[in-house]
Amino acid sequence: MLVTTKKLLVVAREKKYAVPAMNVNNLEAIKAIISAAEKMRSPVIIQTSEGAIEYAGIEYLAAMIRVAAKGKIPVAMHLDHGKKLEYVRMALANGYTSVMFDGSALSEKDNLRITKQVVKMAHAKGASVEAEIGAIAGIEDFVSVEEKDAHLTNPEQAAQFAKETGCDSLAVAIGTAHGAYKFKGKTHLDIDRLKRIAKLVKLPIVLHGASGVMEDVKAIAEHHGAKLGSARGVLDQDIVAAIKQGVAKINIDTDLRLAFTAGMREAVDDLPTVIDPRKLLEPSTLLMREVAMRKMKLFGSAGRVK
Numbered sequence: 001m002l003v004t005t006k007k008l009l010v011v012a013r014e015k016k017y018a019v020p021a022m023n024v025n026n027l028e029a030i031k032a033i034i035s036a037a038e039k040m041r042s043p044v045i046i047q048t049s050e051g052a053i054e055y056a057g058i059e060y061l062a063a064m065i066r067v068a069a070k071g072k073i074p075v076a077m078h079l080d081h082g083k084k085l086e087y088v089r090m091a092l093a094n095g096y097t098s099v100m101f102d103g104s105a106l107s108e109k110d111n112l113r114i115t116k117q118v119v120k121m122a123h124a125k126g127a128s129v130e131a132e133i134g135a136i137a138g139i140e141d142f143v144s145v146e147e148k149d150a151h152l153t154n155p156e157q158a159a160q161f162a163k164e165t166g167c168d169s170l171a172v173a174i175g176t177a178h179g180a181y182k183f184k185g186k187t188h189l190d191i192d193r194l195k196r197i198a199k200l201v202k203l204p205i206v207l208h209g210a211s212g213v214m215e216d217v218k219a220i221a222e223h224h225g226a227k228l229g230s231a232r233g234v235l236d237q238d239i240v241a242a243i244k245q246g247v248a249k250i251n252i253d254t255d256l257r258l259a260f261t262a263g264m265r266e267a268v269d270d271l272p273t274v275i276d277p278r279k280l281l282e283p284s285t286l287l288m289r290e291v292a293m294r295k296m297k298l299f300g301s302a303g304r305v306k
Ligand SMILES: [Zn+2]
Pocket: 081, 136, 140, 178, 208, 209, 251
């Protein structure tokens, strides 16, 4: 059934697990994710970035996600990184149950003002709002924050911001980064900062840029010609520690992209006589489903749907 993110996340924070928020651009990804959620009995957030909406069209995406939500699994349909009000309006008009407003590139004053406006718009339609305070490094679709400019979330400021905006969940910057090349040296999440944030902010906390860049998936892609070099992600142990401190929504895009394209490279390599695109897309869908299931286990969301 289609639900808001608030409904999924408040209970997740209370019970100390995280709901996976997975980015989709096409039918295969939506089917892979909902099939993983059904198998694992996990609630799930299916989200689309502004880039996904540009690529596939919001009406196609919303219609497909709505079909995925018809079964027993609670599904939230979420706009990831809405930076323009136009996308927020579009999402709400198309039945999204949740929107993120990303004002991290704005001044603090403008971020506060526009986030308040988004909260008003979304709540009037019964939808939830994720806001962002602090800036998460890296590149993901239209999101680009130079690492040097990225600043980590200040706990007191976050508490004030959450209170004043009336948002339902809060994305924080604690050292994660978007994309497949997150860390130059050692991976490092500022769990101590997260602890201080969670003490003051009682809302569900959201972690972006949290893919792990799984070695076995990377190996399949590289075996079939991908050049991923020093791609590196967040350690599983850091994810578990973050959930313990109040992170209730974890965004996964990079790991799903890696799985999908690894399956694609493998299929093209291994099936040179096949011309049926469905056969060539099958390994992509299966590998993405496998990665989604692993995340549900790691996040503790598996088995939460009775
Ligand atoms: Zn993000």
